[in-house]
Amino acid sequence: MTTKAPTSSAVRLAAETWESLFRSQVAVMRRLQSGQAFKKLPIKEYDVLFTLSRCPTGKLRLNEINDHVLLSQSSLSRLVDRLEKRGLVERSIAPDDGRGILLGLTPAGQELQKEIGREHIRDIADLVAPALTAEEQRELLRLTEKLQAFVAHKQPREG
Numbered sequence: 598m599t600t601k602a603p604t605s606s607a608v609r610l611a612a613e614t615w616e617s618l619f620r621s622q623v624a625v626m627r628r629l630q631s632g633q634a635f636k637k638l639p640i641k642e643y644d645v646l647f648t649l650s651r652c653p654t655g656k657l658r659l660n661e662i663n664d665h666v667l668l669s670q671s672s673l674s675r676l677v678d679r680l681e682k683r684g685l686v687e688r689s690i691a692p693d694d695g696r697g698i699l700l701g702l703t704p705a706g707q708e709l710q711k712e713i714g715r716e717h718i719r720d721i722a723d724l725v726a727p728a729l730t731a732e733e734q735r736e737l738l739r740l741t742e743k744l745q746a747f748v749a750h751k752q753p754r755e756g
Contacts, residue, residue, distance in 0.1 A: 618741075625724055634716035638709060641668060642680055643717070646710040649686065649702045656689065656699040685709060 630640050638646070648665045655756060663673050677700060680686045685706035691697035702710065725734060 628718065628724060632716075632720045634713050634720055638713060641666070642676060642685075643710070643713050645673070645676060645680060646685060646702060646706055647714065649700065650707065650710045656701040658699060659695055661752075662700065677711055680692065680706070 611618065628639075629635070635643065643661060644666050648662050649655065659673065659677065660670070662677075663670055668675060668676065677686060680697050684703055687703050689699050689701065691699050729737065
């Protein structure tokens with residue numbers, strides 16, 4: 598079964614939709630980054646702490662963290678070095694292979710993540726709740742999750 602190529606108007610709509618989603622995300626992120634929540638720790642560093650806090654085992658390999666953050670592998674490595682020097686994360690040997698390195702939050706990292714997280718959530722609510730009704734928020738959540746799931750399973754175009 599072949600997939601029909603999108604029409605010019607469908608392509609334009611997709612591009613406009615992406616542009617709107619992207620610009621909205623950029624505007625919201627700029628506002629959040631300038632808030633009080635990120636005075637103690639930059640948002641990219643917080644993102645690593647947040648990713649580790651959501652992990653059921655509490656530990657992840659660097660490449661697993663890289664799957665969840667918007668950083669290159671080398672930038673992430675340097676960022677993790679800074680977090681380790683501040684005593685917010687710690688490295689350990691992976692028990693399953695003895696060679697891999699796992700990264701986990703220290704108690705100080707857990708505390709800082711929770712502290713920033715509480716304020717960050719309030720800042721998000723202050724931006725989103727006045728702009729979108731609860732029904733609109735649920736619809737936006739449904740649509741973005743649908744898009745993420747599709748992208749995760751779509752094969753890249755060749756050529």
